[in-house]
Amino acid sequence: MQVPPHERILVALDTPELDRAVALAAQLRGQVGGFKVGLELCTAAGTPQVVQAIAAVGGSVFLDLKLHDIPNTVAGAVRAVCVLGPAVRMLTLHCTGGSAMLRAAVAAAQSMPYRPLLLGVTVLTSLDAAALAGELQVRQEVAEYVVHLARMARDCGLDGVVASPHEVGAIRAACPDVRIVTPGIRPLWAGEGDQRRVMPPAAALRAGADYLVIGRPITNPPAAIGDPAAAAARIVAELEQDHRTL
Numbered sequence: 001m002q003v004p005p006h007e008r009i010l011v012a013l014d015t016p017e018l019d020r021a022v023a024l025a026a027q028l029r030g031q032v033g034g035f036k037v038g039l040e041l042c043t044a045a046g047t048p049q050v051v052q053a054i055a056a057v058g059g060s061v062f063l064d065l066k067l068h069d070i071p072n073t074v075a076g077a078v079r080a081v082c083v084l085g086p087a088v089r090m091l092t093l094h095c096t097g098g099s100a101m102l103r104a105a106v107a108a109a110q111s112m113p114y115r116p117l118l119l120g121v122t123v124l125t126s127l128d129a130a131a132l133a134g135e136l137q138v139r140q141e142v143a144e145y146v147v148h149l150a151r152m153a154r155d156c157g158l159d160g161v162v163a164s165p166h167e168v169g170a171i172r173a174a175c176p177d178v179r180i181v182t183p184g185i186r187p188l189w190a191g192e193g194d195q196r197r198v199m200p201p202a203a204a205l206r207a208g209a210d211y212l213v214i215g216r217p218i219t220n221p222p223a224a225i226g227d228p229a230a231a232a233a234r235i236v237a238e239l240e241q242d243h244r245t246l
């Protein structure tokens with residue numbers, strides 16, 4: 001079944017203020033597919049409270065906790081997320097925690113009555129080739145390393161991965177069935193900020209992404225674009241126009 005383009009957009013609510021996050025979710029709910037809440041908001045306002053508040057205005061939650069710890073600790077955190085129930089649709093963990101950590105997360109999720117989709121973060125979109133090679137001492141090219149991590153995530157039983165749109169094609173070719181979520185999305189009218197491996201929304205979907213994580217271009221758009229609802233509408237229009245030409 002074809003997913004309408006707007007449902008592929010997950011808006012990143014990166015703010016410490018729960019009221020602002022809830023107001024954005026209430027404003028954008030019908031226009032997009034869901035909301036990503038992560039370290040900033042959950043640390044400031046409490047993960048269960050955040051999930052409950054976003055669900056209460058009808059938003060589905062992508063819980064971006066980027067878990068990265070020893071297997072026993074991650075398994076416990078995954079069980080605690082499962083307890084929050086179906087309001088949490090997706091949960092992230094870092095692939096670089098290793099296969100034992102990823103398998104422990106999957107086993108923990110499977111032991112619970114409800115589990116969200118588990119997504120492995122590959123290489124952060126804020127890292128470029130120089131940082132990967134120089135600082136992290138990874139000897140492979142970015143795409144090669146991302147595909148290696150994606151294969152490992154799939155083999156450990158994860159449902160999908162988070163990666164830059166530049167690596168989506170290579171992941172799709174290597175792991176046809178994994179869900180691919182891409183941040184690092186920048187419409188041509190938005191600034192890059194701290195992101196390094198970016199792509200416009202329509203190009204990322206064309207490359208094979210299932211979901212687009214979009215934060216600042218929607219939550220803090222350039223004045224010429226208008227408010228968050230106008231920014232979301234503009235991105236949806238761009239996606240629909242591109243969709244029609246496929």
Ligand SMILES: O=C(O)c1cc(=O)[nH]c(=O)n1[C@@H]1O[C@H](COP(=O)(O)O)[C@@H](O)[C@H]1O
Pocket residue numbers: 012014036038064092121123124125126162163164183184185193195213214215216217
């Ligand atoms: O896991 C993520 O969501 C994530 C992974 C990654 O590699 N890069 C990345 O930017 N993100 C998240 O995606 C969002 C991007 O926000 P904007 O740069 O404002 O669009 C932020 O909430 C990041 O935490």
